[in-house]
Amino acid sequence: MTTTDLTKARRHIPDRLDRPLAAxxxxxxxxxxxxxVAIFVINSLASPYFLNAWSLSDLTFNFVEKGLIALAMALLIISGEIDLSVAAIITFASTLMGMAVQAGFDTPALVLIGLGTGLxxxxxxxxxxxxLGLPSIVVTIGTMSLFRGIAYIILGDQAYKGYPQSFGFFGQxxxxxxxxxxxxxxxxxxxxxxxxxxxxxFGRAVFAIGNNRVAAAFSGIRVERVKFILFCLTGLMAGVAAVLITSRLASTRPSIAFGYELEVITMVVLGGVSILGGAGSIIGVVLAAFIMGLVTFGLGLLNVPGIVMSIFTGLLLITVIALPILWNRLKAARSG
Structure with missing residues (x-):
């Protein structure tokens, strides 16, 4: 075979791989x-307090706890599963930490209880x-009610306080x-x-399971084991978030972290993770967490009511999920 023939036979490299900078x-x-960047500039123009160093530091508290859960949730959604109980896990873990405080436990034990409960x-x-082969969305809706319900039974309308001063470092x-x-x-x-x-x-296995669970199993990947580990990781990160938010607020209430699951999923999907599984990146999730923090903090500086922020989060989630579907349909219609 001549050099010319070899050149013709050479597999064409897609443009996005041939030009990584363009990609x-x-x-x-x-x-x-x-x-x-655009939201940062708008916030700096809208409020004179935004560019203060301590204000920017406070901004991070708006997304870190949810962002930590989003990191683990991203892997879970890429594998084709979801966990809607993460906020309820935070509440349950915080409640058990509050009970431990009343019993006289100190900071190391509180941290272990928070992490252990989440796990x-x-x-x-x-x-x-x-x-049992149950759908994750059904299971976690059930455990969401279960975990938060137990917290409400234990706490009622009361709150646990009196956390040790050393415990405050984690959140403050x-x-x-x-x-x-x-x-x-x-x-x-x-x-x-x-x-x-x-x-x-392990990461390659997560992508493989999300793209085709059956093919992943036939290729030797222990699908159920990987998914179990991912649920454990998500619960563990919810436990970490429970330690942080309880430390930051220095109290435990049954309404703690209410609605966090929606914001976590919004971060994940906004970060480019496919809600159907099989695609996504951690860098995208980190950037999405920053964006969510910038938006909520900026609205807070402008004294926008919390209900408006909730409406924005819901609309953002719907938009981010709908856009790729509409775009693919548009491309299919044009090519057809």
């Missing part, structure tokens, strides 16, 4: 960067889905100047989850 410039993540709840969800402490412990923890977790999803065989 990066026109990626969903780059669009999120531009949106974040146990995630494992419970995982067992119901992987062992600063590592350096205006850089909070929560924010540093979020960045570290983002790097860990990025590596786990994009640089390990």
């Amino acid at each position: 990066a410039l026109f990626s969903w993540e780059m669009l999120l960067v531009l949106i974040a 146990a709840c995630g494992a419970f969800n995982g067992l119901l889905v992987t062992r 402490g600063y590592v350096w100047w205006v850089v909070s412990f929560e924010f540093v923890l979020f960045l570290v977790a983002a790097v860990v989850f990025w590596f786990l999803l994009h640089r390990t065989s």
Whole structure:
């Protein structure tokens, strides 16, 4: 075969792979960067207090706790599953930590109780889905009511207070100047989850399961085991969030973290993770978390009521889910 024949036979490299810079410039993540910059500029023009260093530090508290859960939720949704009970897990874990405080337990025990409760709840969800074969959306709607219902039975209209001063560092402490412990923890977790999803065989298994569960099983991937681990990870991150929010508020109420599940899922989908599974990136989720934080903090500085923020979050979730579907239909109609 001549050199000319070899050249003709060579497999064509798609443009997006042949030009990685162009692919990066026109990626969903780059669009999120531009949106974040635009919102940052609008916030700085709308409020004279926005560019204050301490205000920017307070901004991080608006999304870190939800962002931590979103990192794990991204992997779960990529695998084709979902967990709607994460906010209720936070409430349940916080309630058990409050009970431990009343019994005289100190900071190390409180942290272990918070993390352990989150992990146990995630494992419970995982067992119901992987062992009994129940749909995750049905299971987690049920456990959402179960976990929060137990918290309401224990607390009623009361609140647990009296947390140790040392416990307050997790949700109120600063590592350096205006850089909070929560924010540093979020960045570290983002790097860990990025590596786990994009640089390990476990991450490749998650993508494979989300794209085709049956094919993944035939290729030797232990599908149910991977999914169980993902539910445990999501529960564990909800436990971490429970420790942070309880520490920040220095109290436990049955309404704590109410509505967090909607914001977490919005972050994940806005970050480019397909709600149908099989596609997504951690970088996109991190950028989406920043955008959500910028929007809610900016609206807060303008004294916009909380109900308006909830409406915005709901509309954003619907829009982000609908846009790719409408775009694909438009492309199919034009090509047809």
